[in-house]
Amino acid sequence: MSRQVTEAVEKLAKPILEAEGLELVDVEYKKEGNNWFLRIFIDREERPVDLDDCSRVSEKLSDSLDEADPIPGAYILEVSSPGAERPLKKEKDFHKAVGKNVHITTYEPIDGQKVFDGVLSQYDGVQLTIQEKKKSFQIPVEKVAKARLSVVF
Incomplete structure (x- = not known):
């Protein structure tokens, strides 16, 4: 289930991020306590990601997620930079x-x-x-x- 969600979210996020000049670093979907969290980590080459970048991506991605509805139930969407300890995946x-x-x-x-x-x-x-x-x-x-x-x- 979690893998299906992250794959669906990646497909929705990539065109949004490309239009913003950003790259998708990672997608996490996991339960913490009673809540499900959908975390999107974004970055760019030229300069650090800032709060405005995260806010824009969050709004656009939220609209796409509402429309496509790939996630059953409620979740909390978080969009952020991967930080100093960024994952190495690619x-x-x-x-x-x-x-x-x-x-x-x-x-x-x-x-x-x-x-x-x-x-x-x-x-x-x-x-x-x-x-x-x-x-x-x-x-x-x-x-x-x-x-x-x-x-x-």
Whole structure:
């Protein structure tokens, strides 16, 4: 159900975002407490996303969602920037993240661990190379459960 909702929302959101010069980073549909949340994360290359961008997209997307009605029941729509810890999902996201700190979780252990925090030193389209403090890991992309940029303090 959740996957069907996110796919339907992606189809509705993409033309709206393209017209605004924005890109779709991620769509989340999940229950928190008694409420369902539909979260749309947007971004752009040239400058950061601002509140006006989020408001415009929210209004236009809300109208499209009301018309298409792909979600049964009530939900709360949130449109925002992905923030400093943006998810890495698409090939271009991984290419842009080379040289940056990342947090990766895998479906199964690699060298005895499933969580990796380090610098993404290389990405060749098939595997990631993560450099942790003292060790380097090769992680096949198909084994990545979740990936995001990581803020190090």
